[in-house]
Amino acid sequence: MGHVINNSQSNNYSMNSNIIKLLEHNDVKPTPMRMLVLEQMITQHRNLSLTEIENLLYPADRVTIYRTLQTFVKNGIAHSIDAAGSGSVYALCPGGCSHEAHKDEHPHFVCENCKKISCCTDFVFSFLQKPNTPKYVIYKIEMTIKGICPECTAKQ
Amino acid sequence: MGHVINNSQSNNYSMNSNIIKLLEHNDVKPTPMRMLVLEQMITQHRNLSLTEIENLLYPADRVTIYRTLQTFVKNGIAHSIDAAGSGSVYALCPGGCSHEAHKDEHPHFVCENCKKISCCTDFVFSFLQKPNTPKYVIYKIEMTIKGICPECTAKQ
DNA sequence: TATACGAATGCAATAGAATTGCAATCATTG
DNA sequence: CAATGATTGCAATTCTATTGCATTCGTATA
Ligand SMILES: [Mn+2]
Ligand SMILES: [Mn+2]
Ligand SMILES: [Zn+2]
Ligand SMILES: [Zn+2]
Numbered sequence: 001m002g003h004v005i006n007n008s009q010s011n012n013y014s015m016n017s018n019i020i021k022l023l024e025h026n027d028v029k030p031t032p033m034r035m036l037v038l039e040q041m042i043t044q045h046r047n048l049s050l051t052e053i054e055n056l057l058y059p060a061d062r063v064t065i066y067r068t069l070q071t072f073v074k075n076g077i078a079h080s081i082d083a084a085g086s087g088s089v090y091a092l093c094p095g096g097c098s099h100e101a102h103k104d105e106h107p108h109f110v111c112e113n114c115k116k117i118s119c120c121t122d123f124v125f126s127f128l129q130k131p132n133t134p135k136y137v138i139y140k141i142e143m144t145i146k147g148i149c150p151e152c153t154a155k156q
Numbered sequence: 157m158g159h160v161i162n163n164s165q166s167n168n169y170s171m172n173s174n175i176i177k178l179l180e181h182n183d184v185k186p187t188p189m190r191m192l193v194l195e196q197m198i199t200q201h202r203n204l205s206l207t208e209i210e211n212l213l214y215p216a217d218r219v220t221i222y223r224t225l226q227t228f229v230k231n232g233i234a235h236s237i238d239a240a241g242s243g244s245v246y247a248l249c250p251g252g253c254s255h256e257a258h259k260d261e262h263p264h265f266v267c268e269n270c271k272k273i274s275c276c277t278d279f280v281f282s283f284l285q286k287p288n289t290p291k292y293v294i295y296k297i298e299m300t301i302k303g304i305c306p307e308c309t310a311k312q
Numbered sequence: 313t314a315t316a317c318g319a320a321t322g323c324a325a326t327a328g329a330a331t332t333g334c335a336a337t338c339a340t341t342g
Numbered sequence: 343c344a345a346t347g348a349t350t351g352c353a354a355t356t357c358t359a360t361t362g363c364a365t366t367c368g369t370a371t372a
Binding site: 068 | 348349350351352
């Protein structure tokens with residue numbers, strides 16, 4: 001693989017171009033702060049909490065990031081995952097999400113060791129039998145799986 | 157039905173007797189505060205948050221109730237439900253729960269209108285196919301269903 | 313009965329995350 | 343350039359969970 005110290009420099013140009021395209025495609029003006037937040041969500045390759053993004057972008061303002069994420073959620077760029085018991089994290093939308101309407105019907109895995117929250121996209125539960133209670137109006141079903149993730153299992 | 161103003165007086169004696177039995181059966185000393193908390197959990201017929209119990213028992217101390225609930229959870233009298241996104245509530249154990257080990261493998265319904273969290277005990281998901289990812293160690297699966305409850309649907 | 317000791321309680325304080333208010337700044341348009 | 347709305351930064355608030363600690367209570371024992 002050679003000496004790949006930091007390959008993010010080599011393609012910053014196309015990276016920024018892609019980020020701007022993604023923002024504009026969802027009617028979000030590509031401001032510097034929004035580009036920075038989106039860049040982290042793309043390059044970290046995992047779901048991030050507000051606090052994690054805050055640390056990654058220090059000393060950027062927490063509230064600005066907070067509102068940036070709200071904008072992303074509203075415009076279908078990211079959705080928030082509320083894992084039961086743990087805090088919430090943000091995930092890039094897989095595509096097919098639009099303003100206010102998200103497709104996130106899969107379980108989320110919470111590692112009780114490293115606290116990371118990941119999407120189990122290979123474990124859809126569309127096959128789930130909805131409860132036979134016609135009086136309940138169901139908006140959304142969230143499934144949280146708690147345990148130890150592969151990385152932590154390997155280390156221990 | 158006649159004039160049933162307050163039928164809680166008539167059977168306070170047997171009520172207290174049952175509460176004491178339940179506490180002692182789970183190795184919890186029946187103190188006044190514990191009896192009051194348990195009484196609310198029994199008579200309200202629904203899952204209660206710490207804040208709700210605090211209001212019901214005003215001016216009882218919040219921290220004492222908090223620690224009482226921790227004791228209940230530890231000793232298999234109640235378990236806490238962490239509904240994704242909403243706060244946590246406490247539910248009486250159905251039986252079969254022991255110290256630290258709870259049986260609560262059913263979805264929980266969160267009403268986005270009245271915020272109440274109820275147990276969907278008739279909708280077990282033991283039929284759920286576990287994800288085919290042997291590297292993941294799974295401790296627990298929680299399912300949260302969000303929508304509008306029957307009471308709120310009827311009122312609107 | 314008096315003492316001692318651990319359990320239970322009450323109150324103050326802290327921690328953490330989510331959310332709001334508002335003024336300053338920026339970007340765009342007429 | 344002036345006006346306007348969007349965006350940002352900082353302070354402050356709200357809520358809940360959690361801890362620390364001194365006091366009180368219950369009970370076993372000398
Ligand atoms: Mn997801
Ligand atoms: Mn339950
Ligand atoms: Zn892990
Ligand atoms: Zn309701």
